[in-house]
Amino acid sequence: MKPKAMSIKFFRFMFTIAAPVICLFRPFRVIGKENLISGPAMVCSNHSAMIDPFLIAIAFGIDDNVHVIAKIELFRIPVISAILWKLGMICVDRSINDISSIKASLGYLKKGEKVVIFPEGTRSSEYDAHSAKSGAVKLAERAGVPVIPVFVPRKKPFFKRSDLVFGEPYLIEKKSEKRTAEEYVKLSEELMEKIQALGEAG
Numbered sequence: 740m741k742p743k744a745m746s747i748k749f750f751r752f753m754f755t756i757a758a759p760v761i762c763l764f765r766p767f768r769v770i771g772k773e774n775l776i777s778g779p780a781m782v783c784s785n786h787s788a789m790i791d792p793f794l795i796a797i798a799f800g801i802d803d804n805v806h807v808i809a810k811i812e813l814f815r816i817p818v819i820s821a822i823l824w825k826l827g828m829i830c831v832d833r834s835i836n837d838i839s840s841i842k843a844s845l846g847y848l849k850k851g852e853k854v855v856i857f858p859e860g861t862r863s864s865e866y867d868a869h870s871a872k873s874g875a876v877k878l879a880e881r882a883g884v885p886v887i888p889v890f891v892p893r894k895k896p897f898f899k900r901s902d903l904v905f906g907e908p909y910l911i912e913k914k915s916e917k918r919t920a921e922e923y924v925k926l927s928e929e930l931m932e933k934i935q936a937l938g939e940a941g
Contacts, residue, residue, distance in 0.1 A: 745804070745826065750825070751801055764897050765901065767903050770903065771904055775905060779848045779851050780885050783856055783857070783930055785857070786859055787893040796855070803853060808831050809828050810830075814830045829843045844878050856874065876911050883913070889934065890934050890938040906933055906934070
């Protein structure tokens, strides 16, 4: 699906309206604020609820353009689709090697903006974690941008504060020769281990 342009005005408008409401019902504290660096980055998090990307975007703030990679099924819903495009979300078809989503992500990163991806590929519960997919580390390596691991708690009770833990940004070192599929799997597993460690430390 061909990417559509983000509306900065719409993003800021929705942020101004939605952020206070979300923070009222799902209050949270950011741990590791020093890791919310400026400039381009791949923001990689575990994923257990639809609210997760919104919490991450709010943590970075209204002035930091954050683009969330979301499944194509959401972009097939009338009205919702138009809102997602205007918010600058990136549509990905998980059933194919979606080149358009890769190009869109790289385009935003080259503009100095952030892309949020959930390496597990879908929401998971504490006892049903999915194997990490390699798209996140591949994008970070190709764009030459840091990876910011994030842990979002699986339990986020209404009106009770949760802790979002942001880890130290790190770079995927580029190699002169092309990495094998097994090497990317290992890098992805290491990323998920970093994310899990943040949860255990927090």
